[in-house]
Amino acid sequence: MGKQGYHHGNLRQALVEATLTLIAEKGPQGFTMAEAAKLAGVSTAAPYRHFSGREALIAEAARQGFEIFVTRMEAAFNDARPNPLTAFMATGRAYLAFARSNAGHYVAMFESGLSVNSNPELADAAARAQAILTRAAAALSAHLPTDRRPPAAMFAAHVWAMSHGVVELYARGTPGARAPFPPEDLLESGISVYLRGLGLIPPDSTP
Template sequence: MHSKRRYHHGSLKQALIDASLELLAEGGPSALTLTEAARRAGVSPAAPYRHFAGRDALMSELARHGFETFGARIEAAWSEGRPDAQSAMRAMCAAYLKFARDEPGLYAAMFGQAATLADPGAGGAADHALEILWRAVVAWLQQAGAPAQGARYAALQIWAAAHGVAMLTISGHFDSVKTADSALILDAAAQGIMEGAVARAKEAKT
């Protein structure tokens, strides 16, 4: 059983966020309520309303936190396209899957409902993460000698593939020992998407 944590003056919001992240890690989004977050933080049930209008507002704040952390990790893995765009994309896809495996509850909260991203902070953090992927696609096309036409569409395809593989992985459908290596599956999907994007861009150029 978790003991109630003490929070210092002025840090109630962070204490509630920390408690909420624990709840997400333990039971996913369904385990998160304002009442339980307050209990875990060691404050009264009314205390969260000083910072959050309701559960949706708390979920938006958690999504913002999640997308900022997620974006930082995939951007670091991308490493400005070093040593080349294809290798860097592979590293970025691996970082995507690692985040989902390490933070399954938070990942589910981030992507569970698009309405969560209506908040400018959460939505902006999500857009930034997608922009990193878009920049990676542009770099791959440029290194292949193709124009950046269709880069956003290819980025959305890779995002969809990565999300699908991530969800199948964290739900236990993909097992590197028993069934399939999720990293290899995502690598192959990204490679196929980019080969198609390069071919289409070159065809449109002629």
């Protein structure tokens, strides 16, 4: 594995980039601080100038991932905002696209066993990501009578769980190669079934 090196004054980010590479290759528990240092092209002592240990490195990778995730989810939502249904479906597609293009970030965020409350910056970024989907759910469910309207946070959590399941089973790694249908189609059809059950999509329509 070749050294990546780093520009003077940017050791912290060089270590995060090395961590993302190692997470994608070996998983969040499959590497050491020494390996991150080696990949970044620095001494084994150098990472401790910025991070207390591997968990702190992973937490920063996760925080940066949530920041990217927020930007992409917001763009997807805002681009389709005039139509609440289209905007809601767009956030689901953005979720899958992020998981594919930012594998190291995604694992750090959702599969490392790290608590999002491990530091305030990470907690804030994670909360902003959740808020986008909750906002999209609230805008869509506003079309339902109040007595049949699920809490927006619950609505969002159901779709988040569905999105995560599609990613885990069909959108990444070897399992993805065995997907019976494209992951985007699986997620969109699953969300459509959910929305029909709520009465937000007529039985014979396509979102």
